Amino acid sequence: MEEPLDTWFKREVLSHEEILMRFLARVWPHRDELADIRQEAYARVYEAARKSRPQSPKAFLFTTARHLMADRVRRERIVSIRAGGDTDFLNVLVDEISPEQRVSANEELVRLARAFDRLSAKCREVVWLRRVKELTQKEVAERLGLSEKTVEKHLRTGARLLAHYTRTNALIPRTKPESGEQDDDESGYEHGTHARN
Amino acid sequence: MSTERTQEIEDLASEWLIRRDSGVWTAHDQVRLEEWLAASTLHRVAYLRLELAWEEAARLKALGAGIREDLPPPRRQWNLTPFFDAPDHADGVPDHEEASSSTAQVAELNAEPSSGVPDVGGVGGREAKSRRRSQIGVFAVAASLLLVLGAGAYFWLVSGGEHYVTPVGGVVSFTLKDDSKVTLNTDTEIRVDLTARERNVDLKRGEAFFEVAKDPQRPFVVSAGGKRVIAVGTQFSVRRDAQDLEVVVTEGKVRVEDAGETLLTPGAIAHAGDAGVLVQRKTVPEAQERLSWRTGVLMFRDQTLGEVVAEFNRYNERKIVIADPKVTDLRIEGNFRATNVDAFVRLLGSGFPVRARVEGDRVLLTSN
Numbered sequence: 001m002e003e004p005l006d007t008w009f010k011r012e013v014l015s016h017e018e019i020l021m022r023f024l025a026r027v028w029p030h031r032d033e034l035a036d037i038r039q040e041a042y043a044r045v046y047e048a049a050r051k052s053r054p055q056s057p058k059a060f061l062f063t064t065a066r067h068l069m070a071d072r073v074r075r076e077r078i079v080s081i082r083a084g085g086d087t088d089f090l091n092v093l094v095d096e097i098s099p100e101q102r103v104s105a106n107e108e109l110v111r112l113a114r115a116f117d118r119l120s121a122k123c124r125e126v127v128w129l130r131r132v133k134e135l136t137q138k139e140v141a142e143r144l145g146l147s148e149k150t151v152e153k154h155l156r157t158g159a160r161l162l163a164h165y166t167r168t169n170a171l172i173p174r175t176k177p178e179s180g181e182q183d184d185d186e187s188g189y190e191h192g193t194h195a196r197n
Numbered sequence: 198m199s200t201e202r203t204q205e206i207e208d209l210a211s212e213w214l215i216r217r218d219s220g221v222w223t224a225h226d227q228v229r230l231e232e233w234l235a236a237s238t239l240h241r242v243a244y245l246r247l248e249l250a251w252e253e254a255a256r257l258k259a260l261g262a263g264i265r266e267d268l269p270p271p272r273r274q275w276n277l278t279p280f281f282d283a284p285d286h287a288d289g290v291p292d293h294e295e296a297s298s299s300t301a302q303v304a305e306l307n308a309e310p311s312s313g314v315p316d317v318g319g320v321g322g323r324e325a326k327s328r329r330r331s332q333i334g335v336f337a338v339a340a341s342l343l344l345v346l347g348a349g350a351y352f353w354l355v356s357g358g359e360h361y362v363t364p365v366g367g368v369v370s371f372t373l374k375d376d377s378k379v380t381l382n383t384d385t386e387i388r389v390d391l392t393a394r395e396r397n398v399d400l401k402r403g404e405a406f407f408e409v410a411k412d413p414q415r416p417f418v419v420s421a422g423g424k425r426v427i428a429v430g431t432q433f434s435v436r437r438d439a440q441d442l443e444v445v446v447t448e449g450k451v452r453v454e455d456a457g458e459t460l461l462t463p464g465a466i467a468h469a470g471d472a473g474v475l476v477q478r479k480t481v482p483e484a485q486e487r488l489s490w491r492t493g494v495l496m497f498r499d500q501t502l503g504e505v506v507a508e509f510n511r512y513n514e515r516k517i518v519i520a521d522p523k524v525t526d527l528r529i530e531g532n533f534r535a536t537n538v539d540a541f542v543r544l545l546g547s548g549f550p551v552r553a554r555v556e557g558d559r560v561l562l563t564s565n
Contacts, residue, residue, distance in 0.1 A: 009242075010249045011555070017246075036203045042242035109366075112253060113260055117272040128269040131254045137219050143267065152219070156211035163250030 005049060012057035013045055017167040020061060028069055037072075041065040115165030119158055122146075126154035127162075203243075209233070210243040214251060259365055259514040362386045363403070366512050366536045368493060376410035377417060380491050382436075383512045383535070391415075404436035406488055409449075424469050425454040433461075434488055442469040445487045495535045502527040502551075506562070513538050514558070521563040524551050 017038070024034045041064045045057070054060035116124060122144075129140045130151075137155070141148045213230050216222065234241045363369055363381045370380040374391055381387065385403025390396075393415070398405070400421035409417040409428045419426040422440035426433070431449025435442055444453055444467045451461045459474040461467050464484045466477045489496040495512075497505050503525040506517045512535040519525050527549055533541045542553040542560055550565040 006245055007557075010245055014246055014249050039203050039206070039239055039242060042246070043238040046238050046242050108253075109256060109259055112256055116254075116257060116269075124269055124272075127254065128257065129267060131251075132257050132269070133267055152215055155215045155218075156208070158254070159214055159247045159251045160207060160211050162254050163247050166250060166253065 005046075005053075008053060009046055009049065012053075013042065013049075013061055016058050016061055020065065021168045023062065024065060024069075033072075037065060037068050040068055044068070111166050112162075115162050118165050119161055123154045123158050123161070126151055127158040130155060203239075206237075206239055206243045207247070210240065210247050213244060214247050218251070256514060359389045360386065361389065365514055368491065370491075375412060375415070378408040380406040382406075382490050400435055400437050402437055404434060404443075404490070406432070406434040406491055408432045423455070427452045427454065440471070443467070444469065445484050447481055447484050447488065489532070490535060493535055494532050496532050497529050499528050499530055501525060502529055502545075502549075502562075505529045509533075509535070509538060509541060512536050515560065516558065517542070517560045517562060520561040523564040524549075524562055527551070 020038060020041070021034060024037055025031065028034060028037065041061060044064050045054075045061050048054065048060070048064075049057075116127070119127065125144060126140055126146075129135045129143060130137065135143065137148055137151050140146075141151045144151075146154075213233065216226070217230060234244060361369075361371070361379070361381060363383060363385045365384045367384075368380065368382055370378060372378050373389060373396075375396055377396070379387070379389075379398075382404035385405055386401040387403075387405055388399040388401065390399070396409075396412070396415050396417045398407070398417070398419045400419055405419075407417065407419065407428070409431050417428045419428075419435045421435060421437045421442055424442055426435050426442070426444050428449060428451045431446065431451055433444060433446040433449075433451045435444050442453075444451060444461060444465075446461045446463055446465045446467075448463055451465075453459045453461060453467060453469055453474055455469055455474065457473070459467065459469075459476065461476065464479045464481045466479055466484060466487060468475045468477075486496045486498070490512075495505075495508055497508075503519060506519055510516045515538055517538060531544075533544075538560060542562075545551045545562070546553055552563050552565045554561045554563070
């Protein structure tokens, strides 16, 4: 029995996000498009895997991302950073950027702790009560004197920012939660990024 | 595809994710979610990505072990295990977070502390120390005071004692006020109460190693599960599994009191359960091997895979599960880093007819 595609996709594809983003940041000049390319590559890999799961998901993901960027260059939707629009610049070996590193469970925990520390103070509390203390949203709201709506908003922001911060270097802009006092970033970690956003 | 579109999809995905997670979720909601996911693969991958991050966020529990307070500890004051290898930012990309940081987030547990409080090295430990001094006055008022050490255990003061707690995977050493040294293993909780007549340690769970400062006037007593382990000046460890104890003595003499009394000498490994105390006589180096966890290493000498796996699982949130009884009795020998499940499993796969498969938070072992 084959495992569900979603489970496979999380483990074999989404787990490469950090190195994928590092690769994209290196070869693609338009930082605000990195997340678009990433998501598009994910979607293509997912669709291909529906028919048949690739033998080497990581290589397939990177190849897909390269093709997407080459397409963008060809369609002249971007100004090529090299004269003549050649796409050689895309042919950076993945392993040049980051040799494969096995990340231990502990390192993942450190990364998670760091990501969590970058949430705003309120968001941190809400995520903690919900995810660690396993309070219901209602209980979290009562405990912190917030409306349930606000709690939900913090949780949504928390999920989005954790997805970003655990996998992506601080220098790459994230997709921004749209409204509200989302990421007040009081710790001031991310000045550079915000300036570019 | 525009950036706006990516953000919009991510925003909607987060709404679905959190609403599904809220507990207020009907069959109708499920149908609508499935429709939304089916409408575009971009929707689906955005959703899966957030779902994965959200699942991973539950692992914060590992860092929350031992935190009694509801709210998270202050930023950068995490209970990170001391046997971390280098921080994971040794890549070519500059990291502002690290650069702007004056506090080492991951401190190595190396310096031998000398004062009366746990010292886990680094700025965090010193801050905790001075904070503690300045708050002793407050202590009389506050019934309980939680102090968080930079990178090691948590401890707090309650009237008549101090609590020390380590998370899963954590090991921390510190010195008590009587100059006795204590090393706590993974997932351990003790309460220390030093009085003029007796030095009391209540081992609530886990395992601890004690290097007891000599003081004939004040016996050093570790109590756990209704039993008492008593030393005058010596080195020994006590490990608690529910009501059962394992006591390892590497120096001096130790007395175990349950229904009766048993005297242990160096090299003794004693198991105290309901049926009494069973003592194995080993050499002192063999007994010390049993305590290799103090340096983050697990040593196995001809033990079954079943035993080895049980030991690994004490140190890691990610549990190894033997899914095939055929492999349980394989004999294992070797030294392993307690928190490096991956390395252990890899080695197993290369040297034994064992296949490892990752399934969520578990690693399943089957025969090949």
